[in-house]
Amino acid sequence: MPYSHHSHSGQFCGHAKNTLEEVVQDAIAKGFHTFALTEHIPRPIEDFYPEEADSHTAESLAKLFDDFLVEAARLREAYAPRIKLLIGFESEWIRPSTHQIIQGIMERYTFDFFMGSIHHCHTIPIDFDRATYEKARDAAGGTDERLFEDYFDEQYGMLQALTPPVVGHFDLIRLLSDHRDADFKGMDGVWKRMQRNLEYIASYDGVLELNSAGLRKGLAEPYPCSPVCLAFLRMGGRFVMSDDSHGTDQIATNYPRLLQYIRKVGINDVFFVDKEAAPNDSRIAAGFSSITVDKLIRLPFWTTAQ
Ligand SMILES: [Zn+2]
Numbered sequence: 001m002p003y004s005h006h007s008h009s010g011q012f013c014g015h016a017k018n019t020l021e022e023v024v025q026d027a028i029a030k031g032f033h034t035f036a037l038t039e040h041i042p043r044p045i046e047d048f049y050p051e052e053a054d055s056h057t058a059e060s061l062a063k064l065f066d067d068f069l070v071e072a073a074r075l076r077e078a079y080a081p082r083i084k085l086l087i088g089f090e091s092e093w094i095r096p097s098t099h100q101i102i103q104g105i106m107e108r109y110t111f112d113f114f115m116g117s118i119h120h121c122h123t124i125p126i127d128f129d130r131a132t133y134e135k136a137r138d139a140a141g142g143t144d145e146r147l148f149e150d151y152f153d154e155q156y157g158m159l160q161a162l163t164p165p166v167v168g169h170f171d172l173i174r175l176l177s178d179h180r181d182a183d184f185k186g187m188d189g190v191w192k193r194m195q196r197n198l199e200y201i202a203s204y205d206g207v208l209e210l211n212s213a214g215l216r217k218g219l220a221e222p223y224p225c226s227p228v229c230l231a232f233l234r235m236g237g238r239f240v241m242s243d244d245s246h247g248t249d250q251i252a253t254n255y256p257r258l259l260q261y262i263r264k265v266g267i268n269d270v271f272f273v274d275k276e277a278a279p280n281d282s283r284i285a286a287g288f289s290s291i292t293v294d295k296l297i298r299l300p301f302w303t304t305a306q
C-alpha cells in the first residue's frame with residue numbers, strides 16, 4: 001500500500017479530470033495507504049492560465065480553493081476507514097503577491113502539510129507549453145543554462161520564504177527544455193545552485209518528492225533526476241513518493257518504474273506524511289513516518305499496479 005503526496009482533480013483544477021470523490025475512490029481501489037489532496041493555491045488574474053480566463057475571476061478562483069478544502073475535509077472523514085487522506089496545497093512562486101496569498105490561506109486553515117513548487121520563472125510559466133517556455137528562456141537571456149540558473153534562484157527564494165515540508169518536482173525546469181535528460185555536469189552555475197538549494201532543504205529537514213509524472217511526460221527519469229537524488233542522499237535527505245495525478249487515469253501511473261528508480265539510486269527508506277506522527281513544524285498538523293524499501297517492495301500493491 002504505497003503513498004502519494006500530490007494530486008489534482010477536475011473539480012478544483014482547470015487542467016485535471018474527475019471529481020475529487022472519484023479521485024479518492026480510485027486511489028482506494030488501487031490500494032493506496034496514504035493519498036494527499038493538494039490543489040494549487042489561487043492565483044491573481046495576471047497569472048491565469050488560458051482555460052481559466054473564460055470561466056473565472058480572481059474571486060471565483062479563490063472561492064474554488066476554499067470549496068476544495070470543504071470537500072476534502074468531508075471526504076477525509078467519509079473514507080477514513082479505507083484510506084488515509086491528507087489535505088495540503090501546492091504552492092506557486094510567481095511574484096510578491098504569491099507570498100501574501102500563501103500566508104493568507106495558512107492563517108485561515110490548518111493543513112496536514114504542503115508542497116513548495118514553482119511553475120514560473122520571470123513570472124512566465126515554464127511547464128505549460130514549449131512556446132511559453134521559450135518566452136521564459138528569452139527573458140532569462142536565451143539559453144537553457146541561464147533559465148535553469150534563474151529557476152533555481154527563484155526556487156531558493158521560495159524555499160527561504162516558505163521552508164516547505166515537501167518540495168515539489170525539484171527539477172521541473174527540465175521538462176520543456178532542450179536538456180530534458182541533462183545530468184547538469186557541464187552547467188556549473190546550475191549545478192552549484194541546485195546543490196545550494198538541496199543543502200538548504202536538508203538544513204531544515206525538508207523532504208523531496210519523487211514525482212512519477214516526469215515519466216508520464218516522457219522524461220528518462222522521474223523528478224528529481226538521479227544526480228539530484230544522489231546529492232541529496234549524501235546530505236542525509238529524505239524522500240516521499242508522488243504520482244502528481246490530474247485525474248483517475250493518472251493515479252499510480254509509472255509507480256513500478258518509480259520503485260525501480262528508488263532502488264537504482266539507492267534510497268533505502270521512503271517517507272510519508274503521517275497524521276499519527278508528531279509534526280516537527282508548528283505550522284502543519286502531521287509529521288513524517290517511514291517504511292524501508294525492502295518492506296515497500298513486498299506490499300501487495302505492486303501486483304496490480306500498472
Ligand atoms: Zn506542480
Ligand SMILES: [Zn+2]
Pocket residue numbers: 006007008090244
Ligand atoms: Zn501539481
